[in-house]
Amino acid sequence: MSRFTPKVVTANALLEGDVVYFTEDGRWSRHHTEAELIEDEAHAQLRLLDASAQRNVVVGAYLADAKAGPRGPEPVHFREAFRTRGPSNYAHGKQEDPQNV
Amino acid sequence: MYKYNDFDEAFVRERVAQFSAQVSRRVDGSLTEDEFRPLRLMNGLYLQLHAYMLRVAIPYGTLNSRQMRALALIADTWDKGYGHFTTRQNIQFNWPKLTDVPAILSALADVQMHAIQTSGNTIRNVTADHFAGAAADEITDPRPIAELLRQWSTDHPEFQFLPRKFKIAITGSPHDRAVTKAHDIGLRMVTNDAGETGFEVIVGGGLGRTPLIGHVVRAFLPEADLLPYVEAVLSVYNLLGRRDNKYKARIKITLHETGAAELTRMIEDRFAELKPTFSGADQHLLADIRAAFATPVFKTAPTKAHDALRASDPVYRSWADTNLAPHRNPDYAIVQVSLKAPGATPGDASSDQMRTLADLAQFWGHDELRISHEQNVILPHVHKGDLPAVHAILKKAGLATANIGLISDIIACPGMDYCALATARSIPVAQQIAQHFDALDLEHEVGEIKIKISGCINACGHHHVGHIGILGLDRAGVENYQITLGGDATESAAIGEKAGPGFAYDEVVPAIDRLIRAYLTLRLEPTETFLTAYRRLGPAPFKAALYPEERDRDAA
Secondary structure, three states, X not given: OOOOOOEEEEEEEOOOOOEEEEOOXXXXXXXXXXXXXXXXXXXXXXXXXXXXXXXXXXEEEEEEEEEOOOOOOEEOXXXXXXXXXXOOOOOOHHHHOHHHO | OOOOOHHHHHHHHHHHHHHHHHHHHHHOOOOOHHHHHHHHHHOOEEEOOOOEEEEEEOXXXXXXXXXXXXXXXXXXXXXXXXXXXXXXXXXXXXXXXXXXXXHHHHHHHHOOOOOOXXXXXXXXXXXXXXXXXXXXXOOOOOHHHHHHHXXXXXXXXXXXXXXXOEOEEEEOOOOOOOOHHHOOEEEEEEEOOOOOEEEEEEEOOEOOOOOEOOEEEEEEEEHHHHHHHHHHHHHHHHHHOOOOOHHHOOHHHHHHHHOXXXXXXXXXXXXXXXXXXXXXXXXXXXXHHHHHOOOOOOOOOOOHHHHHHHHHOHHHHHHHHHHEEEEOOOOEEEEEEOOOOOOOOOOEEEHHHHHHHHHHHHHHOOOOEEEOOOOOEEEEEEEHHHHHHHHHHHHHOOOOOOOOOOOOOOEEOOHHHOOOOOOOOOHXXXXXXXHXXXXXXXXXXXXXXXXXEEOOOOOOOOHHHOOEEEEEEEEOOEEEEEEEEOOEOOOOOEOOEEOOOOEEHHHHHHHHHHHHHHHHHHOOOOOOOHHXXXXXXXXXXXXXXXXXXHHHHHHO
């Protein structure tokens, strides 16, 4: 049986479109490190349902692969890594605030 | 230039009011995302990787100075001070907030612009030759026809729910600068034996996951029959086009599944039915539209300032020789303004640059600007005597890069830096290639070459028709770039051939470098372009340069 890859729930904020992450206490954070790292598949599905229910706060919630890091969960795939920062051609998006990098 | 009549004005304003109310209902929870999504897409609003993105149509690529200033104002007020010009003659704003979009649409309506039908399964912005109305080789200005098509297709009730999006391109020149052979319908103006002008109608071209060159369904269509004929094509497609599979829904697939002969017969039959129902109102309307596109009154003045500076200033000469194109009036020139300074993001213009371009158009360019599908800006009518002044101002604004048609004049889609569909980045690849050849000071020696980069299989960056095409993919969680060779976007259109295995992100520039050095060795003389050399020699020597390990292994 293949091991479950840990996940975070992520989406875009309805008003700004900014990338957000679902926390353990059911908030939406702008920081990947504050996301709940979900290590169980059944729990992941439940958390995705909880997150998707907040349909007037976020758009397009989904589960993304993640791994534990020293400051909290970190992305695995490069697409998710870009989403934590912003584009590479200008320092726009999350990386505008140096706290986010 | 075409000016909105009362009907156009009321229609666009009403749509802004409707969308404002829809945004309010989305924010207060009356509309779910599933309900709202098609409504926002109808108005050009996407949700991308980091933010919303608003795609605004620049009909047939034409803008006046007032419109360009409005785009600058929008960039400053509601975005991050810049805009991105696309391969479909649109401008995209990458950072609007949902609740600001109604105000942006209202600001656009103030200058007779909108974002209607820049998304969704409808007839998209009709694109045209960016030299329209100015080119020395043009038969007639195709923009009145493009405007007629815009009016006919906007909110056309029969064509709001097509099987898939539908793109039309038009050129009035035998030399195709509008990539007509890679559109759902391509219209190429031609003259028949009797000397009458009409259109060659090309159907079923397109890039994306199934790249195909369009098929000529009518070699000569009289101009007056254009609207009923295009309606016949859409009508047949609307009925036959597959709605069960998104990847087989474009007319190019319909054409291949139905057969070109059968599809052509069906189009002709439908045309025979439709033609009598056109009372001639479209031709009256076209006559009015034509009046709005009257050729500017060109001035008669000395051009010697241009000749003198060209003779004395090598920087100016390089710019003039590279970025100017022949105008139908020999005292005038078409100025191509490069948005591809080495290291810049292809197609991006800052609000300051937009205002500079607006000023130049207003004072020296008969108030006209064009956006090319190659993501540059055109001043179509500049008197040669004014060129030194125009160049000086462009230089100050960082807009005088002399690289049109050269290796750093790269088409690149937004890729994974912005786009939710992308599988890899395109912008940094374009930046690195441009900077590499700039540092080597090699690009004028390399000469004419088109590099086009897409960040996914959908091919917004036209990689299939690049002399060198680069396609960014996700291979097992790592960016990987596939190279195609020998593509061509002009009247001799061709789809590039895949060269071989893909390259890692940091291997792309060295691979392109090897390819270019091989070309420099292989060409017969400096005037033999990369594409001509490729056509003469075939892919083998170029593949050998791309994959030296394989060549060495074969030799061992």
